[in-house]
Amino acid sequence: EAQVTQNPRYLITVTGKKLTVTCSQNMNHEYMSWYRQDPGLGLRQIYYSMNVEVTDKGDVPEGYKVSRKEKRNFPLILESPSPNQTSLYFCASREPYRVAEQFFGPGTRLTVL
């Protein structure tokens, strides 16, 4: 089954404690991206990656890092989380320029105390 998986699905942490949210896809997609969803703001793109070792900033990259060492994985790293990063995070994948066929992960709800 074609899917994007994220782990963990729920996470409560404290300010400053480094964390990683993993994202993996089994469709051999080149393009992957991370979004955060906040009430009243919709989904905003954090980072995206066009292919292995190619990453770029989205609209709200501050406080986040990503890496793309393998095609299937695109982890989101919060080196020093802060309460304003409390949000619902979605990973997505597709082929480049095939926006209509974007697959979303199930989401990770992060709370930073």
Place this chain on the structure above:
Amino acid sequence: AQSVTQLDSQVPVFEEAPVELRCNYSSSVSVYLFWYVQYPNQGLQLLLKYLSGSTLVKGINGFEAEFNKSQTSFHLRKPSVHISDTAEYFCAVTLGGGNKLTFGTGTQLKVEL
């Protein structure tokens, strides 16, 4: 730059009544338009899309949307809603042939008995 406006943050409606969720976009070039639905505690699911061709687009669960280029709108409609349609709905746009998907702020549809 492309942008999307969803004017209604919440839309309450009684079961079996018709509903329209409004979406306006801003772009001077051709666009692709999408509606996504997010059921409570779930990820995003593509409801329908407009890429080209007929301006009336039919999607899943009885929803449809009409692309109106002169009014730069892509409103979502359903003639008779059900309790199970209670969800948040996101309009999204990308430039034709482009690679970035921009989301609106979302409309919470609440269907009441």
